Amino acid sequence: MSSAVKFEQVTKQYGDFEALKGISFDVEEGAFFGLLGPNGAGKSTLINAMSGLLVPSSGQIRVHGCDVIKDYRQTRRLLGLVPQELISDPFFSIRQLLELQSGYFGLKGKQQKAWIDELLHRLALVDKADAITNQLSGGMKRRVLIAMALVHKPKVLVLDEPTAGVDVDLRHTLWEFTKELHQQGHTIILTTHYLEEAEALCEKVAIMQKGEVKALDTTSQLLASHPFRYVRVSFEEANPDLNEALASRLVESDASGHLFKVEKEQTMSEMLGMIHSSGLQVKDIRSRDATLEEVFMQLTGAAQA
Amino acid sequence: MMEFNFAGAWALFVKEVRRFYSVAVQTIFAPVVSTLLYLLVFGQVIDTQIEVFSGLNYSQFLIPGLVMMAILQNAFANTSSSLIQSKMHGNLTFALLSPISPLEFYLAFIAASVIRGLAVGIGILVVGSIGFDLAFNAPGWVLLFAVLSAAMMGGLGMLAGILSDKYDHLAAFQNFIIMPLTFLSGVFYSIHALPEIWQTVSHFNPFFYMVDGFRYGFFKQSDVSAGLSLVVTVGFLLLITAINLILLNKGVKIRK
Numbered sequence: 001m002s003s004a005v006k007f008e009q010v011t012k013q014y015g016d017f018e019a020l021k022g023i024s025f026d027v028e029e030g031a032f033f034g035l036l037g038p039n040g041a042g043k044s045t046l047i048n049a050m051s052g053l054l055v056p057s058s059g060q061i062r063v064h065g066c067d068v069i070k071d072y073r074q075t076r077r078l079l080g081l082v083p084q085e086l087i088s089d090p091f092f093s094i095r096q097l098l099e100l101q102s103g104y105f106g107l108k109g110k111q112q113k114a115w116i117d118e119l120l121h122r123l124a125l126v127d128k129a130d131a132i133t134n135q136l137s138g139g140m141k142r143r144v145l146i147a148m149a150l151v152h153k154p155k156v157l158v159l160d161e162p163t164a165g166v167d168v169d170l171r172h173t174l175w176e177f178t179k180e181l182h183q184q185g186h187t188i189i190l191t192t193h194y195l196e197e198a199e200a201l202c203e204k205v206a207i208m209q210k211g212e213v214k215a216l217d218t219t220s221q222l223l224a225s226h227p228f229r230y231v232r233v234s235f236e237e238a239n240p241d242l243n244e245a246l247a248s249r250l251v252e253s254d255a256s257g258h259l260f261k262v263e264k265e266q267t268m269s270e271m272l273g274m275i276h277s278s279g280l281q282v283k284d285i286r287s288r289d290a291t292l293e294e295v296f297m298q299l300t301g302a303a304q305a
Numbered sequence: 306m307m308e309f310n311f312a313g314a315w316a317l318f319v320k321e322v323r324r325f326y327s328v329a330v331q332t333i334f335a336p337v338v339s340t341l342l343y344l345l346v347f348g349q350v351i352d353t354q355i356e357v358f359s360g361l362n363y364s365q366f367l368i369p370g371l372v373m374m375a376i377l378q379n380a381f382a383n384t385s386s387s388l389i390q391s392k393m394h395g396n397l398t399f400a401l402l403s404p405i406s407p408l409e410f411y412l413a414f415i416a417a418s419v420i421r422g423l424a425v426g427i428g429i430l431v432v433g434s435i436g437f438d439l440a441f442n443a444p445g446w447v448l449l450f451a452v453l454s455a456a457m458m459g460g461l462g463m464l465a466g467i468l469s470d471k472y473d474h475l476a477a478f479q480n481f482i483i484m485p486l487t488f489l490s491g492v493f494y495s496i497h498a499l500p501e502i503w504q505t506v507s508h509f510n511p512f513f514y515m516v517d518g519f520r521y522g523f524f525k526q527s528d529v530s531a532g533l534s535l536v537v538t539v540g541f542l543l544l545i546t547a548i549n550l551i552l553l554n555k556g557v558k559i560r561k
Contacts, residue, residue, distance in 0.1 A: 053401055054561045073308065073404035081402055087395035091324045097399070103316025104403035148399060 003062070004029040004156050004187035005050060010059035012045050012211075019045045021211040022059065027156075027189060027204075029064075032182050034202030034219070035191045036292075038300055041208040043191045044084055047160050051081040063156060077105060080154035084161045084191075086141045088133040094144055095120070095129040098151050105152040119147040122177060139170045146174070156187040163194060175201065199223075199292035207299050214299050219292065226290035226298065228261040231271055236281035243278040257284070314409035317400060321417030325383055332379070332421060337428035340375045344368060344433060347493065361524060365440075368433045369447075369520040370492035372426045376451055377512060380422035380458035381465070381483055384414050388466025389475050392559075401560065407553035411463065411546070418459025419452055426451055440523055446531060447522030453538045454515035458483075460545035467552050467559060486512045496528050511541045 005027040012020040020042050027033045035043050049056045050063070052072055061068045063075040089097060098116045102108060120126045123143040128136060133144055142162060149157060159178065163171045175197065182188050192198055198205060198219070205222055207215040215222060234257035242250065242258075249260040262271050268287065275282060290298075325332040348364035391397035400410065433439065441447060465478040490512035496504050507513050508529075518534030521527035527534070553559070 048561075051402055052560065053398065055556050073310065073406075076402060076404045079402075083395075083398055085395055087398055089394060089396040090390075091327050092320075096323075100316055100320045101399055101403070103319070104313045104400060104405055106310060106312035106404075108312070 002029050002065075003027065004031065004064060005189065006060075006062040007046070007050075008060045008062075010046065010049060010061060011057045012042075012049060012054065013057040019211050020049070020056065023208075023211075023213060024059075025206055025213060025216050027187060030182075030185055030187055032188045032201055032203050033190065034198040034205040035189060035208065036195065036198055036205055036296060037191075037208035037214075040210075042211040043208055044160055045211075046208070047081065047158055047189070047191065051079055051158060052076055053081075053083075077152060078155050080149035080152065080157045082142075082145045082149045082157070082159045082162050084164070086138060087145060088136075088141060090132060090134045093130045093132055094125055094136075094147070097133065097144070098147060101148050101151045107152060115153070116147075116151065119150055123147050124173070139166050142166055142174075143170070146177075150181075154186075156189065157181060158189045160191050161193065162190070163192060163197065171197075195293040195296055196291070205292070207296060209300050215295075222295050223290055223292065226295045227264060228294075229264055229287060229289050230294070231260045231262055231268075232257050232286045232288075233260065233275065233282060234258070234284045236283050240280045241278075242280075243274070245274045246278055249274075308406075310404055310406065310409055313403060313405040314413045317405060317410065317413035318416050321383070321387060321414055322420055324387060325417070325421050332383070333424050333428060336375050336379055336425045337432065340371050340425075340429050341432055343371055344429075344437075348437075361526075364437050365524075366495075366520075367493065368430070368437060368439060369523045370516055372429045372433070373450070373454065373516045373519045374487050374490075374492045375429055376422040376426040376455050377458045377487055377515065378483065379425045380418040380455035381462040381479070383418040383421040384459045384462030385466040385469070385475055385478070386462075387414070387417075388463060389469050389472060392466075392470075393472075397559065407550055411460075411549055411553060414463055415456050415459040418462060419455040422455030422458070423451060426455075442525045443522045443531075445522070447519060449535070450515060450519040450522060450538065453535075453542055454519065457511075457515070457538060457542040457545055460542065460549055463549050464545060464552070467549070467557060470558070486510055489513075490516045491528065492516055511537055514538055 003026040007023050007025055010020050010023040011018065023042070023046060035046070037043050045054065048054045050061050050068060052068055052075070055069070063078045066074040066078070068075045092100065095116065098119065102112050102116065120129050123146060125140070125143055125147065128140060133141060136144065146162065157178075162174060166174065178188060179201065190198065190202060202219050204218050205216070206213050217225070230251070240258070246260065249262060251259040251261050253259070260271070344364065344367060348367050351363045388397070405413075430439070461483070465475055469475040469478065489507065490510055491507065496507045496513065499507065514529070514534040514537040517527045517529055518531050518538060521531040521534070
């Protein structure tokens with residue numbers, strides 16, 4: 001499958017600070033791709049470089065084979081960015097903004113008006129179409145940004161923390177809409193702090209830290225490659241006295257029990273043996289694989305150490 | 306062949322015009338009224354005492370200067386305030402994400418600032434012509450200097466807007482550069498009325514040539530030749546355009 005976006009040795013330098021340290025990877029056409037990492041990892045810098053909001057210090061970014069610097073007109077027609085920061089305009093209504101943005105792309109006429117109407121409808125903005133963006137709530141402004149990003153029907157939609165500060169209902173609506181766009185063939189690139197969202201939506205994930213890609217794989221492969229699985233045990237004893245073997249595997253304790261991480265090569269019988277030898281009475285026991293959050297913590301935590 | 310996104314540039318131009326038109330009281334009517342107050346105060350008081358050019362009373366001399374001052378200040382204000390506001394509100398991002406080139410971006414903003422400058426200038430001329438006897442001996446020159454000067458000041462406003470990170474920076478630019486250069490450009494006087502040293506200094510002020518050339522269009526009289534004024538005005542316009550295009554192409558303070 002061909003690349004929707006190709007990063008080749010992309011760097012960005014701010015004085016002595018290296019925000020991006022030679023990033024190289026591909027996002028395949030039609031993929032739902034997650035870009036994860038802690039604050040300051042360089043995710044937004046990379047996205048902004050791809051969208052033309054900043055100029056990389058070196059390297060090359062191609063969108064559907066077009067260079068984002070040399071062929072910027074083509075790449076900007078191919079890309080739609082939902083930026084992280086909320087944006088407002090005190091002079092224009094939502095509909096006017098969408099019409100103006102269409103104009104920047106040379107799009108007008110009945111078909112474009114119909115598309116704007118559809119966007120307003122799909123993003124539940126019809127009632128507010130004639131409102132000035134300054135008068136809108138944060139969630140509404142986020143929806144306006146999504147409509148603005150889609151006004152020219154880009155092949156690649158980039159969402160930079162789209163659900164930050166958004167209530168549960170709206171978050172659900174946004175993901176349903178995004179999934180639908182993906183099913184229609186759009187390539188989606190997403191950054192989010194909600195790792196359960198990335199796990200549920202993204203087929204492939206890159207984990208960034210300090211301007212570098214720490215891991216890049218399919219979500220299922222990243223989860224499978226995690227060396228531990230997790231066992232939650234609740235004991236009959238209120239304050240169980242864990243033996244050394246259990247204590248060394250303890251991740252956390254709370255009202256619902258104790259969470260242990262166990263090497264994948266260890267069998268459940270061995271784990272049960274450890275519990276049995278501690279002499280504790282088990283009320284309940286559940287085993288599960290790692291979540292993307294645990295993979296993320298392990299990768300970024302290990303790098304920090 | 307070089308592509309020109311005419312539709313995109315036009316949309317940005319329309320947006321910029323609609324932006325200032327939506328607050329026309331502040332952007333058009335207020336400058337017209339405040340400029341007419343200058344005319345009322347200075348013109349009426351000094352009218353009988355001074356004859357600056359032969360056969361002209363002071364009010365007649367003053368009106369073109371005031372019109373040009375208003376054109377310069379409003380053309381500057383249009384681009385500079387639009388850019389700084391767009392930066393502050395973040396909505397500059399929308400234009401930056403579009404397939405509009407730096408040249409198209411520049412031309413759209415400058416064209417809008419020319420429209421605002423002309424709107425204010427025409428407003429003053431219309432009201433001024435009711436109470437005063439105004440001659441348009443060379444209307445082509447009037448229009449030429451009005452457009453070129455507004456474009457130059459629109460360019461200067463864009464430069465200020467690009468370089469400013471906050472309103473304070475812009476205010477400094479406006480109060481310490483634009484305002485003194487405007488007031489010392491011969492709006493209120495002929496530089497021949499100044500001591501020789503200040504006449505020489507005035508020749509280094511590009512705004513002087515814009516005011517003087519514009520005034521030539523009304524009276525066919527000026528402090529320096531209209532041709533020289535035209536060359537200086539066009540020269541500065543090209544210089545400011547070149548600086549802006551370099552900054553926009555590099556993305557200085559815009560594409561971080």
